[in-house]
Amino acid sequence: MGQPNSLNTGFRAKRMGMLLERFPDLAHMEVVDLGGTVRTWTRSPVRPAHVHLINPEPPVKGVADDVLPDWVTMEIGDACDLPAHLRERRFDLVFSNSVMEHVGGHERRARFADSVHMLSDRHWVQVPYLYFPVEPHWVFPLFQFLPLPAQTAIAARWPLSAWGKRPRSRAEALPLVMEVELMSRTQMRHYFPGSDLIAERFAGLTKSLIACRAS
Known part of the structure; x- marks a missing residue:
């Protein structure tokens, strides 16, 4: 099991480099991360000014994500049905990594995308690609x-x-x-019609898709 995890670590590090190319001012940004973990940001080469995590469940006790740095806020909530106080907030960037394929069906994916658009004009939403020959989960x-x-x-x-x-x-x-529903280009273009759709590749094949709006 170590090999897939090592590969995933490498993919995530490369993806973070791609994020920094699109958002070079990340260190000065207030980021809302839908469904992410503290570990994503404590291991990032660049630390945002502040990260607001939204997750449906609290972090597991006894792991690194349980300790929050003072520049991270964690909130229990559903990214497909934002808490009322967040619907009026705006962030510099919405970030989501391998979450949207887990939210459950088209209606909830559409609501997830609505939350992304509501929270910021800029976003980075990554999902595994349906047609990559090896299912990543x-x-x-x-x-x-x-x-x-x-x-x-x-x-x-x-x-x-x-x-x-x-x-x-x-x-x-x-x-x-049944929880996992991988997504295609057609679906991502439907949910993020005004965004760039970036193909993340492995061995020449598209491994994941990233909906990105940088301005």
Whole structure:
């Protein structure tokens, strides 16, 4: 399981470099991160002036994300249904990394995109690409195109996954499998029609898509 995690760390570091190319003033920005972690920013080569994290659940006790630096604020909330006090706030940048594919169906994805547009004129929203041949959560070739029973059977037995450990049974695997809905270019252009759509590549193939609006 260490190899996929190491690859993901490398991808995230490269992606942060791409972010800095588009937003060179990041160190002076107030960023709202929808669904992210403290670790993303404490490991970033550039620290924003302030980061406001919005997550539906608190961080797991005993891990690095449990300790908040004084330049990070964490709030329990749903990015698809923002708390009332945030609907009137504006940030310099909305950031989201590998979150939108987890929110659950078109209606909630549309509401997530509405939140992005509401919070700032500038955004950076990354999602894994539907047609990359290896599904990134289960690290299994063409997993996303298999029937649900086959996905569930594989998930309960396959030793590699981004979840950190293999589900113990098909019953435990099923909700994890159903939670993930990878996205295409057509979908991202629908949710972010005025944004640049950046292709993040691996071995010449598009691995993820980033909707970016820098101005």
